[in-house]
Amino acid sequence: MLVAGLIDNHDEIAALFGKPFASQSELYGAALERWGDRADDRLIGSFTTITALPDGTMRLSRSPWCNLPLFYARDRTALVAASVPRAIFAAGWPQELREEAIARMLVYRFDHDEATPFAGVSEVPVGTIALVTRESVRLNRWYDPVTAAKLVRFKSDDDYVEAGRAVLDEAARAALRPSRRPGATLSGGLDSPLVAGALARHIAPPGKLRTYTFHPLEEWSGKVPPRFFPDDRPYVREFLKLHPQIEGRFVENRGVSFDSFDERLARAGSSTYGGGSAISAIVYGCYAAAAEDGCDWMFTAYDGNLTISTEASWGLPELFRRGQWRQLWLAARARHADPRPIWRRAVAHGVMPNLPYALRQRVRAWVHRGDPDYGVVSPLVRTDGLVGQMADYPPGEGVCSVTGEVATRAQWLRELYRLSGYNGVNDIATEEVFGLRTRDVTRYRPLIEFFGGVPTEQFLRDGQTRWLGRRMAKGMMPEAQRLNPLHGIHNADWHMRMTPRLPELHARVEAMIDHPLVGPMIDADNARALLDDWPAEAPDDASYGCVWRFDLAGALLITDYVNVMTGRNQ
Numbered sequence: 001m002l003v004a005g006l007i008d009n010h011d012e013i014a015a016l017f018g019k020p021f022a023s024q025s026e027l028y029g030a031a032l033e034r035w036g037d038r039a040d041d042r043l044i045g046s047f048t049t050i051t052a053l054p055d056g057t058m059r060l061s062r063s064p065w066c067n068l069p070l071f072y073a074r075d076r077t078a079l080v081a082a083s084v085p086r087a088i089f090a091a092g093w094p095q096e097l098r099e100e101a102i103a104r105m106l107v108y109r110f111d112h113d114e115a116t117p118f119a120g121v122s123e124v125p126v127g128t129i130a131l132v133t134r135e136s137v138r139l140n141r142w143y144d145p146v147t148a149a150k151l152v153r154f155k156s157d158d159d160y161v162e163a164g165r166a167v168l169d170e171a172a173r174a175a176l177r178p179s180r181r182p183g184a185t186l187s188g189g190l191d192s193p194l195v196a197g198a199l200a201r202h203i204a205p206p207g208k209l210r211t212y213t214f215h216p217l218e219e220w221s222g223k224v225p226p227r228f229f230p231d232d233r234p235y236v237r238e239f240l241k242l243h244p245q246i247e248g249r250f251v252e253n254r255g256v257s258f259d260s261f262d263e264r265l266a267r268a269g270s271s272t273y274g275g276g277s278a279i280s281a282i283v284y285g286c287y288a289a290a291a292e293d294g295c296d297w298m299f300t301a302y303d304g305n306l307t308i309s310t311e312a313s314w315g316l317p318e319l320f321r322r323g324q325w326r327q328l329w330l331a332a333r334a335r336h337a338d339p340r341p342i343w344r345r346a347v348a349h350g351v352m353p354n355l356p357y358a359l360r361q362r363v364r365a366w367v368h369r370g371d372p373d374y375g376v377v378s379p380l381v382r383t384d385g386l387v388g389q390m391a392d393y394p395p396g397e398g399v400c401s402v403t404g405e406v407a408t409r410a411q412w413l414r415e416l417y418r419l420s421g422y423n424g425v426n427d428i429a430t431e432e433v434f435g436l437r438t439r440d441v442t443r444y445r446p447l448i449e450f451f452g453g454v455p456t457e458q459f460l461r462d463g464q465t466r467w468l469g470r471r472m473a474k475g476m477m478p479e480a481q482r483l484n485p486l487h488g489i490h491n492a493d494w495h496m497r498m499t500p501r502l503p504e505l506h507a508r509v510e511a512m513i514d515h516p517l518v519g520p521m522i523d524a525d526n527a528r529a530l531l532d533d534w535p536a537e538a539p540d541d542a543s544y545g546c547v548w549r550f551d552l553a554g555a556l557l558i559t560d561y562v563n564v565m566t567g568r569n570q
Contacts, residue, residue, distance in 0.1 A: 002025060002049065004047060005048060006045045006046060007027060013043060017030055017034075028049055029051075037129055040127075041142065044445055045174075046066045046067055047066065048062045048070040048083065050081050060072060061124065061129045062125065062126055063126070065127075065420045066420070067420070067424045069424040069428070073120050073121045078091075080093060089270075097119070097517070098119050102521070103386045107381055113418060122137070125139070127142065146414065152453040160468060161472055167446055167447045168472070169198050170447070172199045175441045179297040181294055182207075182210070183209075183211065184211050185212055185213070185299075186248065187488050188232035188233070188239075188488055191309055191442065191469070192301040194476065195304065196209060196211055196243070197477075199299060208247045209245065210290065211249065212289050212298075214252075214253055214283060215231055216230060217252060223537070223538060223540050224492055225544050227487060228486055229484070230492045231492075235478070235480070242477065256281065258277075258498070260281055260284070263564060265433055266429075266560070266561045267564060268432040270425065271423055271426055271561075272560075274555070276554070287430060287438075290434075291435045296436055297437045297438070298437070298438050299440075299441050300438065306416055306442075308447075309468070310459055313406055314409045314411065315459065315460040316346070317349075317350055320354060327462070328350050334463035335349070336485060353407040378547075378554075379530065379547055380522055381521055382520075385520065416452075470483065494538065505531055509530075509531060512559045513528075515559055515562070517566075527555075
């Protein structure tokens with residue numbers, strides 16, 4: 001029996017047995033003997049397990065909402081299972097990339113949840129038990145995120161706030177249990193300050209919580225689209241004044257660019273997140289600073305805007321189905337940086353998601369006829385061949401986001417759940433590269449299940465989005481921060497960081513075009529044009545240079561990843 005990760009209710013389960021357990025493996029083994037497969041439901045945490053059963057079957061399991069991966073490869077002669085693919089290759093399995101997986105990365109499409117970038121290597125899905133023998137693999141997908149998120153109904157609005165704070169405190173206590181010198185990321189938004197406040201309330205005295213905030217280069221212009229704020233520091237400084245038990249550090253990341261850590265992370269995790277890694281690279285400076293300060297854990301709130309302060313992306317379609325026209329109108333009116341008339345916003349986001357997918361696509365194609373950019377996933381990829389086939393996959397194939405179009409809460413929960421199992425190996429890679437453990441406090445199963453069952457009107461009311469999260473923050477952060485309708489932006493100074501590297505980027509784009517695996521998927525003319533048309537300054541339209549800072553940077557990262565995995569960079 002092997003267990004990786006953490007079982008948060010270890011003490012509670014041990015009390016049921018009336019004895020202590022020396023290790024998580026011993027506890028899990030006892031639970032498995034007593035409750036069988038139901039043990040995985042009774043144990044709360046983020047963990048994976050490998051169990052050798054008496055009949056020779058290997059039992060592999062992964063807890064729900066688990067950010068820790070479990071990979072395996074098998075044939076008639078052997079089974080290898082590990083938390084990272086490179087261990088499987090070290091045991092002798094051939095390291096062969098799947099062309100389809102690379103194509104999916106380039107167009108931001110999920111693979112199915114058992115697939116990996118490597119031929120013959122599978123991943124155990126979240127909330128699943130895999131029974132592996134020489135002859136077969138049988139999956140028991142025992143967890144359903146929709147039925148687990150039971151509807152919550154309280155008498156008053158204040159009761160939701162109180163219950164939300166209570167479950168966040170529970171998540172913070174669970175996160176802090178193994179930590180002796182905790183650190184946390186801290187932004188000027190809603191979620192990470194809420195998490196930092198909860199951690200600070202429960203940290204063992206006289207300890208302090210160390211927090212880390214990235215910020216743009218001092219000489220940067222500060223120019224961003226209207227719906228964003230460019231620098232977290234003013235909000236964080238005011239927040240820290242209210243919380244003397246929190247110690248803040250600001251990280252400029254001078255010299256850091258979109259690819260500063262990509263090769264080390266790719267080697268450690270045999271994985272990449274493409275454009276997501278490109279815009280998030282700036283966060284890694286905070287991890288480096290926390291390691292430098294001697295932190296043993298780095299806590300985050302990445303899933304906070306999908307739980308505590310979700311904007312309820314299913315909300316407008318639900319308001320339409322209920323006939324709540326006033327609320328639908330107010331919600332549509334409150335959409336920031338949307339230049340369309342309010343009635344069109346209401347139709348696009350309230351009516352359209354309720355239509356069948358095929359009809360929805362036909363209507364939108366008619367509305368946007370003549371728009372050359374409509375339906376384009378990325379200007380760098382070809383519209384034919386393998387990537388062309390994937391560009392128009394239906395929602396069931398899923399883009400790498402849960403902020404897109406969903407019609408119901410159930411649909412949203414299932415997309416969120418599927419996303420939770422995607423690229424978890426990046427967390428392991430981050431831990432290895434920076435030398436500290438990581439945990440998203442908002443990815444705590446009871447917390448996700450609670451907020452997944454809260455009524456829509458607690459998140460979206462009278463045009464106010466993130467309503468529950470804002471009320472939970474009352475008295476815990478300055479009002480200007482609590483009520484701020486704008487969003488922070490990662491990699492805001494991308495133009496200043498990337499422009500000095502233009503000659504190098506030209507050479508890398510040519511190498512990408514000539515690449516034997518990636519090159520046939522790239523539109524060479526468009527890729528070259530992106531660099532030839534490099535803007536004199538970062539555009540401040542709604543896309544904020546997405547084609548350069550996300551599409552171009554992401555494609556280059558994917559090419560680098562392929563080179564690392566195939567040895568072409570040697």
